[in-house]
Amino acid sequence: MTSKTFEFYTPTEIRCGQGVLSTLPNAVRELGLQSVLLVCDPGVVKAGIKDRAAQVLMQANIPFTVFSDIESDPTVDSVNAGLVIARSNGSDGVVAIGGGSVLDAGKAIALMLTNPGSIQDYFGVDKAVRAGAPVVAIPTTAGTGSEVTVWSVLSDTKNDVKVNIGSYFNCPRIALLDPELTVTLPAPITAATGMDALTHSIESYVNKNSNLIVEAVAEKSIALIADNLRKAVLQGDNLDARCNMLVASTLAGIAFNRVRLGLAHAFALPLGNLFHIPHGLVNAIMLAPVMQFNLPANFHYYARIAKLFGQPVDGLSLRDAAHQSVVAVQQLKKDIGLTQTLADFGLTEDRFDEVIDEALLSGNIAVNPRSPTRDDMRHLLTQAMRGDV
Ligand SMILES: NC(=O)c1ccc[n+]([C@@H]2O[C@H](COP(=O)([O-])OP(=O)(O)OC[C@H]3O[C@@H](n4cnc5c(N)ncnc54)[C@H](O)[C@@H]3O)[C@@H](O)[C@H]2O)c1
Ligand SMILES: [Fe+2]
Numbered sequence: 001m002t003s004k005t006f007e008f009y010t011p012t013e014i015r016c017g018q019g020v021l022s023t024l025p026n027a028v029r030e031l032g033l034q035s036v037l038l039v040c041d042p043g044v045v046k047a048g049i050k051d052r053a054a055q056v057l058m059q060a061n062i063p064f065t066v067f068s069d070i071e072s073d074p075t076v077d078s079v080n081a082g083l084v085i086a087r088s089n090g091s092d093g094v095v096a097i098g099g100g101s102v103l104d105a106g107k108a109i110a111l112m113l114t115n116p117g118s119i120q121d122y123f124g125v126d127k128a129v130r131a132g133a134p135v136v137a138i139p140t141t142a143g144t145g146s147e148v149t150v151w152s153v154l155s156d157t158k159n160d161v162k163v164n165i166g167s168y169f170n171c172p173r174i175a176l177l178d179p180e181l182t183v184t185l186p187a188p189i190t191a192a193t194g195m196d197a198l199t200h201s202i203e204s205y206v207n208k209n210s211n212l213i214v215e216a217v218a219e220k221s222i223a224l225i226a227d228n229l230r231k232a233v234l235q236g237d238n239l240d241a242r243c244n245m246l247v248a249s250t251l252a253g254i255a256f257n258r259v260r261l262g263l264a265h266a267f268a269l270p271l272g273n274l275f276h277i278p279h280g281l282v283n284a285i286m287l288a289p290v291m292q293f294n295l296p297a298n299f300h301y302y303a304r305i306a307k308l309f310g311q312p313v314d315g316l317s318l319r320d321a322a323h324q325s326v327v328a329v330q331q332l333k334k335d336i337g338l339t340q341t342l343a344d345f346g347l348t349e350d351r352f353d354e355v356i357d358e359a360l361l362s363g364n365i366a367v368n369p370r371s372p373t374r375d376d377m378r379h380l381l382t383q384a385m386r387g388d389v
Contacts, residue, residue: 006211009166010254012137012148016177016247018239021052024095027174033093035063037086039106043069044098047184049140055098067109070098073162073272073279074105075155076119082109093134094174097181099193100144100279103137104152107170110135111152113237119154119165125363128169137172140181142232142245143193143280145177145200147255154274161358177250179242181305182374187233191336192280194229194245197221198329199283200252203262206294206301207367210259218255219308224248226309226328233336245359262368263359263380264290270358275345284338288329289380289389290368297324297370302326304388326389341387352381 015023028036037056040050045068057064067082086094086109096106112119122128137147146152152165182386185193189339201221204214229243264286271282292349296301299322306313306324309332311319333339347355356377359365365372372380383389 004211006213008053008211008213009168010148010257011171013174014148014177014250016093016243018179018243020178021138022056022175022180023083024053024056024138024176025062026296027136027176028057028062028093028095031093031136031173034132035065035089035091036093036095037082037089037091037109038064038066039082039094039096039102039109040066040068040098040101040257042068043177044102044140047122047140049097049181049184053095053138064095066090070102070105072101073155074101075157077157079105079108079112079119079154083112086113088212091135095136095138097138097140099139099141100146101210103139103144103146103172104154106137107132107135107146107172108154108165110151110164111167111170118162122165122167122322123163125166127165128167133168135172136174136176138176138178138181139246139249141185141189141193142249143244145197145249145256147172147177148250148253149257160273162273175250177245177246179239182242182246183237184237185236187236188337189280190236191229191233192278192284194232194280194336195287195333195338196280196285197245197249197252198225198229198263199247199264199287200256202287202291202305203264204252204259205305205361206298206369207259207262208369209367210342214255217251219304221251221255222305222308224251226332229332230335260367262290262363263293263365263372266362266368267355267380269362270355271342271347274351274355275342275347277345281338281340284333285340285342285384286380287332288326289383291329292326292347292389293372293376293380294369295326296365298301330389342381344386345386347381349382352378
């Protein structure tokens with residue numbers, strides 16, 4: 001991957017640190033916004049995070065309207081509902097505070113504040129014609145990296161599929177990473193979202209489009225997750241671990257942003273859509289089997305991942321060292337309490353073809369280091385259904 005021609009661009013300004021939420025008014029003013037839509041969801045409201053953001057805005061006399069009707073795996077309908085509220089209140093920008101679902105929906109609302117037509121016109125890559133209204137993204141999970149990515153993932157309930165909007169015009173302008181906002185995240189969601197970030201960094205690291213900058217960023221992300229995810233899950237109030245996970249997740253977002261991901265994420269869309277498995281969890285289930293399948297296509301890179309995890313690879317053959325990366329991921333998953341299989345969510349063999357048909361539509365298949373056949377995909381689903389790997 002060293003001799004490839006590539007370009008790299010990441011437009012979001014990142015401000016990180018404990019208490020950085022208090023600088024939200026500066027961000028809003030710097031972006032020249034008069035009135036913002038504060039997008040969040042019921043979980044963020046219940047955790048008291050919406051009130052903290054609202055208070056900061058109120059104290060600074062910044063007009064805002066709250067929109068909290070975002071569901072996990074947000075729908076096109078909720079983006080349209082948010083858009084109506086933003087327009088009727090004269091919002092000229094968005095503050096999105098929440099997990100990936102909220103950030104993705106907030107970004108899409110902002111995109112539609114400035115682009116003509118309907119949101120369906122922008123499904124796919126690089127369809128938007130102008131920059132969305134400015135977004136300040138404040139992640140409260142450390143998983144998706146949506147605070148820096150071009151992507152919004154939405155559920156199109158009419159056609160029963162998950163769709164992507166991908167455009168630099170969809171990137172937030174400023175991301176605030178405040179570890180205080182993730183301490184209320186329950187351990188199982190911390191675990192699953194952290195595995196999503198790890199899947200982003202590993203899939204961008206080994207994928208066919210990767211380049212030297214993506215590799216450097218992904219390596220740091222993998223190392224941070226290897227060192228901090230257990231602590232973030234098992235000591236939820238450990239602010240250092242929480243902060244390192246937020247940075248790791250943002251780095252992973254920067255890494256995969258334009259090079260895309262791999263086979264685990266290709267499966268994540270249909271499995272999430274058809275069986276309602278949370279996005280992080282589906283990646284946690286698929287990552288080790290997919291890594292084991294991909295190993296022979298790129299032993300070197302998997303051996304380096306094993307090293308980043310601190311696995312005992314000295315003296316091992318390249319093949320055995322590479323295999324240690326799978327062992328490391330399996331151990332991490334077990335230590336953070338993720339033991340579910342696809343069978344636990346109702347997957348049975350008679351649904352395999354449906355899942356594979358939708359997975360094959362994903363742009364993540366073409367960049368996976370090893371090209372899968374339908375039989376390979378059936379085998380991977382069987383392993384993940386039984387929890388064999
Ligand atoms: N845009 C991207 O680049 C990208 C990348 C990967 C995934 N995604 C998408 O992101 C979505 C998943 O996002 P997610 O994994 O962050 O989960 P999520 O946003 O759906 O949140 C999961 C749950 O955690 C709650 N929550 C969030 N923060 C909390 C906190 N600090 N305290 C207490 N509860 C809290 C939420 O209310 C929700 O109930 C999916 O739709 C997925 O497809 C987007
Ligand atoms: Fe993901």
